Amino acid sequence: MLLKLTVLPGDGIGPEVTEQAVLVLQAVADGFGHQLQLQTKLIGGAALAAANDPLPADTIKACLESSAVLLGAVGSPAFDHNPGHLRPEAGLLRIRRELGAYANLRPAVFFPALEDCSPLRAELVRGTDIMIVRELLGGAYFGSPRSIEGAPGSRVAVNTMRYGESEIERIARVAFELAMKRRRKVLSVDKANVLECSRLWRDVVTRVAKDYPEVKLGHQYVDSAAMLLVQRPTDFDVLLTENMFGDILSDQAGGVVGSLGLLASASVGGPVGLYEPVHGSAPDIAGKGIANPLGAILSVAMMLRHSFQLEAEAVCVEKAVSAVLSQGARTADLAGKAHAAISTTQMGSKVVEAVKAASH
Ligand code: IPM
Ligand code: MG
Numbered sequence: 001m002l003l004k005l006t007v008l009p010g011d012g013i014g015p016e017v018t019e020q021a022v023l024v025l026q027a028v029a030d031g032f033g034h035q036l037q038l039q040t041k042l043i044g045g046a047a048l049a050a051a052n053d054p055l056p057a058d059t060i061k062a063c064l065e066s067s068a069v070l071l072g073a074v075g076s077p078a079f080d081h082n083p084g085h086l087r088p089e090a091g092l093l094r095i096r097r098e099l100g101a102y103a104n105l106r107p108a109v110f111f112p113a114l115e116d117c118s119p120l121r122a123e124l125v126r127g128t129d130i131m132i133v134r135e136l137l138g139g140a141y142f143g144s145p146r147s148i149e150g151a152p153g154s155r156v157a158v159n160t161m162r163y164g165e166s167e168i169e170r171i172a173r174v175a176f177e178l179a180m181k182r183r184r185k186v187l188s189v190d191k192a193n194v195l196e197c198s199r200l201w202r203d204v205v206t207r208v209a210k211d212y213p214e215v216k217l218g219h220q221y222v223d224s225a226a227m228l229l230v231q232r233p234t235d236f237d238v239l240l241t242e243n244m245f246g247d248i249l250s251d252q253a254g255g256v257v258g259s260l261g262l263l264a265s266a267s268v269g270g271p272v273g274l275y276e277p278v279h280g281s282a283p284d285i286a287g288k289g290i291a292n293p294l295g296a297i298l299s300v301a302m303m304l305r306h307s308f309q310l311e312a313e314a315v316c317v318e319k320a321v322s323a324v325l326s327q328g329a330r331t332a333d334l335a336g337k338a339h340a341a342i343s344t345t346q347m348g349s350k351v352v353e354a355v356k357a358a359s360h
Helices: 014-032 044-051 057-064 088-098 165-180 196-209 222-231 243-257 294-306 311-326 344-359
Strands: 002-010 035-040 068-073 103-109 129-135 147-149 156-158 185-190 216-221 238-241 266-268 273-275
Touching: 002 014, 002 044, 002 057, 002 088, 014 035, 014 068, 014 294, 014 311, 014 344, 044 088, 057 088, 068 088, 068 294, 103 165, 103 243, 103 294, 129 165, 129 243, 165 185, 165 196, 165 238, 185 196, 185 222, 185 243, 196 216, 216 222, 222 243, 238 243, 266 294, 273 294, 294 311, 294 344, 311 344
Parallel strands: 002 035, 002 068, 068 273, 129 238, 185 216, 185 238
Antiparallel strands: 103 129, 103 266, 147 156, 266 273
């Protein structure tokens, strides 16, 4: 199969982790007899610096002509004081929209080898396997009007949280379909005691649930869901959320399983899937060669599964990651006291070796 992709390394640790993810993908392609065709384009701060545009037209075109897009991270303190449309993040939000990627799947799976990494007691976190289904193109991230206006000292800021029934319905269907292939539980998160958007959300999700009688649907206010996520993480199967609640809870889920650096994501629903680790650009550690590449590598596994239907290849990558963790490989975020930390490239190489060993 021809794997035609665009790589958007982006900012901070993005280039370091995507480099390792691409090496793993190359090893998979070699081992399973696929052909990899890559082009690299600019997004975020890197694109602002080069072209004063966080998402140049040429990047959009390349992505739309690919079968899948691999993204590193976006965000740089150098542009913190830019107006909203000239911030790196504007490029990320726009590429999600251009690709129609309304469904962001963020698995948070506990690796048995990482018992010492979770801040939670092993008996609580053991067995955690959550699929966060985050709506990605609506809510406060995209609603208008939005503004900051007025004179310094008396400025007023406005954002708009907006959801239409069809947007809620399509993401709810994604959650229920996934639940059918898992443990058949959906927990829908909202703030229906306060927000109209959430009342509509609960209404529509309840209606969609009627088409999935085998799936057990629960509703939880987001504050309470945040608490349950640390108290009883193994109770969760599919966690369905609007855009901002999903952003927050997915970082928390990363903490629960031991490190945000482990979390991968797939942003799907449109013609071209976008695959990105959940972590950000981490400017504090950028360029040091210590970032954890496993989130990006596991995003490649999701790409193989969701964009190319290459399940065996996806499982090969996931097993390789699991194997190197079991051997004790740890980047700095996972090292703790008992292990010496290895570098980004060393971790990447270990996964490449494990893929090679499994696929030849
Ligand atoms: C994420 C990130 C982004 C988001 C930022 C960088 C815009 O935090 O993918 O979780 O909020 O969606
Ligand atoms: Mg986030």
